[in-house]
Amino acid sequence: MTDFFNGIPQVRYEGPQSQSDFAFRHYNPDEVVLGKRMEDHLRFAVAYWHSFAWPGGDPFGGQTFERPWFGDTMQHARRKADVAFEMFEILGAPFFCFHDADVRPEAASFAESTRNLEEIVEYFAAKMERQKTRLLWGTANLFSHRRYMSGAATNPDPEVFAYAAATVKTCMDATMKLGGANYVLWGGREGYETLLNTDLGREAEQMGRFLQMVVEYKHKIGFKGAILIEPKPQEPSKHQYDYDVATVYGFLRRFGLEAEVKVNIEQGHAILAGHSFEHEIALAASLGIFGSIDMNRNDYQSGWDTDQFPNNVPETAMAYYEVLRAGGFGSGGTNFDAKIRRQSLDPADLILAHVGAMDVCARALKAAAAMLEGDALEAARRARYAGWDAPAAKAMLKSGTLESIHARVLAEGLNPVPRSGRQERLENLWNRVL
Structure with a gap:
């Protein structure tokens, strides 16, 4: 045990009348909604990168958080894991998600970085034997390091492509070892800054072959989870090739992968693409590629991806209505790809952000379920298209x-x-x- 969350109790469901900050008012894991436990509907996951690796910076200012696990040694990585699993226990979180760079220090060589990852995966595995929290998905960070400034799969340098491919292999191995339910690819630098130095056709072929290799390796090692792509239109690149669900589907069809790969849809990314969250979920479901969601929200006055925790029940309910209409998550879930504000310095802030978000999602799920069960919207939809029958x-x-x-x-x-x-x-x- 660490002392980071000293004095913070395990959060439990106490009902709407509770006066405690550290209590769920609406999220009751065992409440049955449409024949399924609420926990099994929502499948909440904590994002390792925002909760434990993010230093509190933004585009205009640097680090504001001081965490005892910030550092570049394996000792720091283990301390971070200790705090993370304590937080999972406090929240009763059924899942978590991570990038390789979130959990292990970057080393001087690929081989050493891989050893660091393998060591921390063993450390995770030991903790997961004692706790209920499981891995919703793993992924590789192919965008932060300077080697990826011109992309990973789409890089003009074949050696960067090779380094990225080798990194994905190690991360898929780690995900499978930990029993991950999915594996995600986010093309943060798979795009361009200017057409003056970009060969669109060549980069698309590279990206398509890269994804084909990922699928081939999935089948070779017997990974049963879904491969997911996370769409985003821009930021950090001026234009990213996985712009939105429709763009991703066209790409998958082009390379014969539409039956192999699904999407992980983020609320903030949907807004940046000029869509609503529920639109992207509904479209993915109609195309047969809906997989999972990253739950957050943007500040609509800022115009960029602020990754705030959700607090809008009506907006969130529309998203869960489409999830329910799609038949639920399958292997996916609700990953809180969200971060506390850079002024929120206290350990309690990290816990309370998740408590509030989990309650918002629970209220939204129950509202969506009530509407679906009442059949008013679906009856109106059926009547509107009845002529086609x-x-x-x-x-x-x-x-x-x-x-x-x-x-x-x-x-x-x-x-x-x-x-x-x-x-x-x-x-x-x-x-x-x-």
Whole structure:
């Protein structure tokens, strides 16, 4: 045990009337929602990078946090792991997520960095034998180090491509050893700053082959989890190739990977791409590539990816409604890719940020479940498209031609009368459950 969270009790469900800061008011892991325990619906995960590796900087200022595990030795890495697993225990968090660079110090050589990762994975494994927390997904940091300033898979230097590929192999091995449910790739530098020095066709081919190798290795080692891509339109690159769900799906189709790879969708990234979170989830589900979510929010006045904890129940409920309509997460879950504010210096702030976010998500899930169970929106949706269930409409879609449809319109004197979409009525229905 460490003394970092001294005096902070284990957080438990106490109900809406609780007066304690360190209590869940809405997140009851054992409450049954639509036939499933709430914990099994939400599958919460703590993000190692924001909670334990982030120093509290922003684009205009440096470190504000002073943590006893900040340092570049394995002793610091083990101390960080001790604090992390204490926090998982305090929260009752069922999962966590990490990049290799979050958990082990960078060494002078690839071989030494790999040894550091393998050592900390063994340290994690021993802790996971004694606790319930499991690994939702692992990933490789292929964007922070200066070697990746021009990308990893898309780098103009083949040696950087090779270093990145070798790094992914070690991280997939680590994820499998820890029983990870998924493996994620985020192309933070897979894009360009200027077209003046960029060969778009070449970089796409490199990125496609890289992902094919990841899938090939997954099958070779028998990894049963999903491979996930996390879309983002920009930041840090001016333009990133995994811009949004639609772009990722087109890329997967181009390289024959649409049945092999799914998406991990982040709320903040969806907003940066000009979409809503629920749009991206619904689109991914309709394309058969929905996998998991990174739950956070942006400050809508800032215009950049602020990675704040969620606090908007109506907005979050719309996202979970689409998750439920998609059939739930499968191997995915709700990863809090969120960080406390750089002014929030106390250990308690780290705990309370997660407590509040977990309660927001629980309220949102229950509202979404109530709406889905009540069937009001789905009934209205079915009624809106009911005409397409008629035999003539089905035949038109299956085997109609412009000529045959033209003849029918003339013969029947078709003159369609528009019908209301009833948006305001449906919005009122939705607001009744919130």
